[in-house]
Amino acid sequence: xxxxxxxxxxxxxxxxxxxxxxxxxxxxxxxxxxxxxxxxxxxxxxxxxxxxxxxxxxxxxxxxxxxxxxxxxxxxxxxxxxxxxxxxxxxxxxxxxxxxxxxxxxxxxxxxxxxxxxxxxxxxxxxxxxxxxxxxxxxxxxxxxxxxxxxxxxxxxxxxxxxxxxxxxxxxxxxxxxxxxxxxxxxxxxxxxxxxxxxxxxxxxxxxxxxxxxxxxxxxxxxxxxxxxxxxxxxxxxxxxxxxxxxxxxxxxxxxxxxxxxxxxxxxxxxxxxxxxxxxxxxxxxxxxxxxxxxxxxxxxxxxxxxxxxxxxxxxxxxxxxxxxxxxxxxxxxxxxxxxxxxxxxxxxxxxxxxxxxxxxxxxxxxxxxxxxxxxxxxxxxxxxxxxxxxxxxxxxxxxxxxxxxxxxxxxxxxxxxxxxxxxxxxxxxxxxxxxxxxxxxxxxxxxx
Amino acid sequence: xxxxxxxxxxxxxxxxxxxxxxxxxxxxxxxxxxxxxxxxxxxxxxxxxxxxxxxxxxxxxxxxxxxxxxxxxxxxxxxxxxxxxxxxxxxxxxxxxxxxxxxxxxxxxxxxxxxxxxxxxxxxxxxxxxxxxxxxxxxxxxxxxxxxxxxxxxxxxxxxxxxxxxxxxxxxxxxxxxxxxxxxxxxxxxxxxxxxxxxxxxxxxxxxxxxxxxxxxxxxxxxxxxxxxxxxxxxxxxxxxxxxxxxxxxxxxxxxxxxxxxxxxxxxxxxxxxxxxxxxxxxxxxxxxxxxxxxxxxxxxxxxxxxxxxxxxxxxxxxxxxxxxxxxxxxxxxxxxxxxxxxxxxxxxxxxxxxxxxxxxxxxxxxxxxxxxxxxxxxxxxxxxxxxxxxxxxxxxxxxxxxxxxxxxxxxxxxxxxxxxxxxxxxx
Numbered sequence: 001x002x003x004x005x006x007x008x009x010x011x012x013x014x015x016x017x018x019x020x021x022x023x024x025x026x027x028x029x030x031x032x033x034x035x036x037x038x039x040x041x042x043x044x045x046x047x048x049x050x051x052x053x054x055x056x057x058x059x060x061x062x063x064x065x066x067x068x069x070x071x072x073x074x075x076x077x078x079x080x081x082x083x084x085x086x087x088x089x090x091x092x093x094x095x096x097x098x099x100x101x102x103x104x105x106x107x108x109x110x111x112x113x114x115x116x117x118x119x120x121x122x123x124x125x126x127x128x129x130x131x132x133x134x135x136x137x138x139x140x141x142x143x144x145x146x147x148x149x150x151x152x153x154x155x156x157x158x159x160x161x162x163x164x165x166x167x168x169x170x171x172x173x174x175x176x177x178x179x180x181x182x183x184x185x186x187x188x189x190x191x192x193x194x195x196x197x198x199x200x201x202x203x204x205x206x207x208x209x210x211x212x213x214x215x216x217x218x219x220x221x222x223x224x225x226x227x228x229x230x231x232x233x234x235x236x237x238x239x240x241x242x243x244x245x246x247x248x249x250x251x252x253x254x255x256x257x258x259x260x261x262x263x264x265x266x267x268x269x270x271x272x273x274x275x276x277x278x279x280x281x282x283x284x285x286x287x288x289x290x291x292x293x294x295x296x297x298x299x300x301x302x303x304x305x306x307x308x309x310x311x312x313x314x315x316x317x318x319x320x321x322x323x324x325x326x327x328x329x330x331x332x333x334x335x336x337x338x339x340x341x342x343x344x345x346x347x348x349x350x351x352x353x354x355x356x357x358x359x360x361x362x363x364x365x366x367x368x369x370x371x372x373x374x375x376x377x378x379x380x381x382x383x384x385x386x387x388x389x390x391x392x393x394x395x396x397x398x399x400x401x402x403x404x405x406x407x408x409x410x411x412x413x414x415x416x417x418x419x420x421x422x423x424x425x426x427x428x429x430x431x432x433x434x435x436x437x438x439x440x441x442x443x444x445x446x447x448x449x
Numbered sequence: 450x451x452x453x454x455x456x457x458x459x460x461x462x463x464x465x466x467x468x469x470x471x472x473x474x475x476x477x478x479x480x481x482x483x484x485x486x487x488x489x490x491x492x493x494x495x496x497x498x499x500x501x502x503x504x505x506x507x508x509x510x511x512x513x514x515x516x517x518x519x520x521x522x523x524x525x526x527x528x529x530x531x532x533x534x535x536x537x538x539x540x541x542x543x544x545x546x547x548x549x550x551x552x553x554x555x556x557x558x559x560x561x562x563x564x565x566x567x568x569x570x571x572x573x574x575x576x577x578x579x580x581x582x583x584x585x586x587x588x589x590x591x592x593x594x595x596x597x598x599x600x601x602x603x604x605x606x607x608x609x610x611x612x613x614x615x616x617x618x619x620x621x622x623x624x625x626x627x628x629x630x631x632x633x634x635x636x637x638x639x640x641x642x643x644x645x646x647x648x649x650x651x652x653x654x655x656x657x658x659x660x661x662x663x664x665x666x667x668x669x670x671x672x673x674x675x676x677x678x679x680x681x682x683x684x685x686x687x688x689x690x691x692x693x694x695x696x697x698x699x700x701x702x703x704x705x706x707x708x709x710x711x712x713x714x715x716x717x718x719x720x721x722x723x724x725x726x727x728x729x730x731x732x733x734x735x736x737x738x739x740x741x742x743x744x745x746x747x748x749x750x751x752x753x754x755x756x757x758x759x760x761x762x763x764x765x766x767x768x769x770x771x772x773x774x775x776x777x778x779x780x781x782x783x784x785x786x787x788x789x790x791x792x793x794x795x796x797x798x799x800x801x802x803x804x805x806x807x808x809x810x811x812x813x814x815x816x817x818x819x820x821x822x823x824x825x826x827x828x829x830x831x832x833x834x835x836x837x838x839x840x841x842x843x844x845x846x847x848x849x850x851x852x853x854x855x856x857x858x859x860x861x862x863x864x865x866x867x868x869x870x871x872x873x874x875x876x877x
Binding site for chain 1: 679
């Protein structure tokens with residue numbers, strides 16, 4: 001851990017200006033519909049070809065097996081969507097339904113049951129780790145998740161009122177018997193910004209900012225999510241809302257497996273539980289359905305997506321004021337403005353880069369209001385990985401509807417900030433005390449990212 | 450289990466069938482377009498949900514013509530040949546729509562089935578995505594016709610899709626062959642190709658080549674280009690005076706177990722609301738409803754601008770594979786030599802005329818622009834073999850052997866011309 005004084009100094013130095021440190025060769029100034037979809041300018045012709053192949057697969061609508069198009073078949077038997085793009089429109093974030101009558105189109109629900117004798121929670125014995133609402137012909141879908149909201153208003157110190165909504169997820173139409181007492185966690189698709197660069201950050205770089213015992217006494221105790229990988233190595237998780245996955249490749253394979261029902265060398269068996277016999281006996285699209293070359297190009301696509309450059313042009317003074325307020329409210333204690341990728345990271349284009357993810361990739365207790373009451377690996381229900389903020393100002397540009405926070409309950413950045421609790425309670429209080437002008441400045445700073 | 454019992458069990462198990470409020474739509478449209486229609490349709494019809502079954506057209510045709518096909522209510526996709534085949538196989542139900550306000554023709558070309566079994570649901574046009582700002586920097590005027598791209602000032606500044614690799618390219622090539630004559634059309638493509646980078650992948654890749662600044666002009670379809678552009682004055686999409694419009698269609702399957710629900714989706718797609726969705730920034734296709742052109746916001750009204758436009762889809766589909774094979778033989782495989790020959794010829798033409806044997810140069814130009822392959826008849830065995838190459842190994846071999854032979858012929862000719870041009874160059 002960096003000593004308290006040094007850490008504060010490092011933060012201050014990092015935040016002394018809105019300077020963009022992301023180099024031109026891996027970033028983009030696009031702010032429109034394609035803002036999160038363009039390749040890094042530095043790509044060679046060969047890398048561009050990989051990028052294009054990966055993009056094709058990322059955008060691909062997958063097909064139920066058997067099919068003449070055996071390069072793209074194997075969807076399901078149980079699945080949540082037909083393509084990656086469905087949950088990440090424009091490579092941005094998904095959204096939650098606005099009420100029980102609307103199906104989940106870019107959101108899913110994770111499931112688990114509590115372990116016996118205080119053991120860790122485990123996937124649902126019948127339904128698995130994720131509710132899959134869709135199924136191929138001949139296989140029953142697992143059911144349907146509805147979101148109901150408790151609407152309320154929050155009053156800020158200056159008297160402004162903000163409409164908020166707290167979701168309650170209810171499972172309907174069980175396809176394989178009663179759901180029983182199941183722990184649920186709604187998850188919208190996250191934005192896909194800088195995934196390769198986050199993959200290229202070393203464990204040591206993340207651990208520099210960890211402070212699990214809050215030794216610096218600032219009320220913030222970020223801790224790594226330690227994950228033991230297949231080689232029995234302890235690694236720092238960094239992908240997913242709970243940082244439960246270590247590498248980008250793990251994240252991609254997991255999404256293909258759980259969300260689309262596609263097997264790969266990293267997840268070689270279909271996503272069916274032992275009691276889902278029709279699912280187990282359904283036609284397969286191959287063994288595996290996604291081969292390693294396909295996995296390679298999707299990984300390359302994620303790696304080669306350009307990082308959006310911050311844009312202060314709308315009102316530089318307002319954005320600068322917002323940046324200072326962001327720091328004053330100590331948001332940057334968790335939304336770490338800068339980190340460095342490893343010198344030996346692969347691919348070389350991403351190595352030894354100073355980047356601006358606005359995340360420490362650590363778990364923080366966000367308080368009971370944001371808790372899903374569902375532990376995930378070593379992370380408790382109330383612990384969440386600090387969400388990277390780079391590109392967050394482009395959310396509305398790349399998609400028609402967006403949500404914020406893990407379950408999309410927040411419809412705006414303002415609502416998202418006001419849901420912060422736990423370790424970030426002091427920052428939230430500070431934000432609530434701001435004048436409307438200062439709040440707008442801080443939001444303008446976020447929108448500039 | 451007997452087949453009928455199995456099918457019944459399947460119907461009971463499949464959510465799309467167990468729920469009477471679900472319309473099962475088979476399509477090959479991309480996710481962004483489907484997301485827009487799915488949300489709008491379900492919002493307008495709260496008692497119905499859209500269940501998407503995605504298949505590429507050839508795969509869909511196999512499934513939809515199989516004895517025990519999946520239960521599909523609506524087929525909706527941009528593939529004229531698939532609808533023609535489904536209609537011929539008697540798989541489509543009469544639409545019985547009130548479509549009196551929907552035109553059936555663009556110019557002289559019919560866009561919907563004369564027997565009312567499938568209806569045009571949107572239109573996409575071919576054209577040029579141009580980086581006008583950079584073109585101006587190079588002193589290049591904005592091209593208005595395909596022919597404008599033949600000038601050597603466009604050398605290495607064009608992205609041209611390869612028809613054997615890029616799905617929309619065969620019609621791009623064919624439309625010029627039909628508009629001009631066979632030989633003139635192919636010569637024009639050879640000349641444009643000599644100035645071009647050939648793009649053999651991803652339909653959206655041509656637009657990207659322009660937007661990334663790798664080329665100044667990309668030959669593509671309007672929606673690929675326009676969905677990539679947002680108020681970017683540096684770029685413009687131009688429909689050439691002579692171009693082609695490709696209609697996509699929608700139909701109700703004869704086997705649909707819920708034709709009323711299916712019809713509601715078809716009517717929604719063709720309604721003012723459904724057609725307006727085509728201008729969503731992720732879609733950008735042209736509507737089939739003329740009233741939507743009245744405000745002048747759409748880039749082109751094909752119904753009023755087509756004039757005497759006529760395009761035979763029957764002819765185009767019949768020689769689609771033949772043309773793709775011929776394009777590879779004459780252009781893709783010997784592309785370096787083709788480009789080099791034209792470059793040498795252009796350079797010599799621009800040299801001081803006094804130092805050049807102009808008669809010899811004219812002979813070589815005539816040799817380069819001589820098109821040696823005759824237009825195939827409907828029953829040409831090579832045309833038929835190429836048309837069957839995806840389903841018949843022997844036909845594929847026959848088509849490929851001809852391709853190799855023609856490639857050798859074209860490569861030898863380009864090689865000879867290069868040698869003679871170099872000799873002319875050194876003697877001047």
